[in-house]
Amino acid sequence: MYDKEQPILTIKNLRKQFGKGCTICRDLDDKNIQKNFCPVCQTVYACRDVSFELYPAEILGVVGESGSGKSTLMKCLYFDQDVTSGEAYIQGYKNSNANIFTETSQQKKYIRNHLFGMVYQNPYLGLRMNFSSVGNIAEKLIGAGSRNVGFMTGRAQELLGNVNIPIYRMKEAPKNFSGGMQQRVQIAKALSNNPPILLLDEVTTGLDLSVQANVLDLIKKIQRDLKISMLVVSHDLSVIRILADRTIVMLNGKIIEQGLTDQILEDPQHPYTQQLVHSLL
């Protein structure tokens, strides 16, 4: 369905800043800003000229310390936040030449519901905690235009079964679930429309080791079975080592290094990446 030689998602010069900037920080070349905020006007430069490509059936890892812009990148891609500038193209969407960041809000809704699945670090952002788990999954299907209760219930049961939610708890609200179960419901929800691209933002943070392993196995299995492209954000290099084919390293809103995951982990070039890899327990 997708051309494996061409990227499914292309990001060009994505910038996201919080604040208007001042003459001092605007005149400085990005390389000269050592931190991602301006000490004069306090503008935060969360993402600075982020460019990368994600290929079909590939898992691309994004690592970096807290505040390096990883989650902001994900939120921009999922239209939770507006970008300051930049371009993004999806293979097959409007002949692959429509910048999705400048689309209308209705088109963005279409992209969210049909082309992206998102798993947030905090399940409270991705789920309606007072609605049933089946309802949470139906929400995504309703957004994509389904109006058939039988179909939506069947699909939800299938997906929740796949992520090991017991059938007798499917009508229960996620607020009654453990953190791991909530993450699994989020994953099921994200997969409900068979999106070609899955965005995973720190999915294992806050989970204990055994639950982490379950969630990681599940993600691997989904990728193997469904051949979905995934963008996995984590500050945990072990997660990236297990999941990602390629990895990009972010620092202060910029990509400082990218390459094959093994290459990054075995032979890091940038001093920050070296420090990160050496601090791996």
Add this chain to the structure above:
Amino acid sequence: MKSYNFAFFDEGSKREIRRATLKAIALPGYQVPFASREMPIARGWGTGGLQLTLSLVGKDDKIKVIDQGADESVNAVNIKKLIKNTTDVEETEFTEEATLIQSRHRIPEIELREDQILVLQVPIPEPLREIEPSEYITKRLHADKEYSGIWLMLFERIMKHGSMATGADHPVLVNNRYVMAPSPIPRFDNHKLNNSKALILLGAGREKKIYAVPPYTEVQSLAFEDYPFEVENMDDKVCRLCGARGVFMDELIDEETKEKYYQCNDVSYCLQRLNNEIAN
């Protein structure tokens, strides 16, 4: 009450409300904000409907005010008194005689005509309010025609109760554009909104919104493909007083025998049938 202006309001206020009303008619189902006035009745007791009525009433009008189908309820009587005292227009209990009908929770049983206006009192005009507390966001959702939330709410009710289980205020899609809360009329009355010959205006005083269903406008009750919209079944219920069938009934308990019985909810309709003024 000579000290009051005709229809209570000053002319500027009437004009402002009429302007909002015209905009509402031009955009069927769209909630038009208006400067809801302080009224001599408490907010939540029909001030939205009352403001619409007072802004529209003319000297030749005949008004009818009903509350849950009854002309004699305290709320209806007080609203009627205020209108009467400040306008001196004629009152009526007969639906077909009235030119302006203000109602809470019901659409009369007798089909309305083109020369009539129905004003409905609305407590919560925003159909998305249950799932989205922010007015700013609901406005955006309406603008984007993004009604997933309301469908999800109906879906959840099916999951919980096995049916959509909206006792009243079942959301409707007006003119294939805006989803609208039809005020808490029973589902039984929803079909009366569709292609209604009369102009239907809805006013929410507390929430400061006016919206409208102009005559001959398509109004669809939201329903899933495999869970069609169903109204309350009144076919097997017979009014104990007038013997009517197929109209909206109140369920009552006989204090002595403890037996259930039914009575027409629309009191004037029942009375007219009893007086043989409407064909049985």
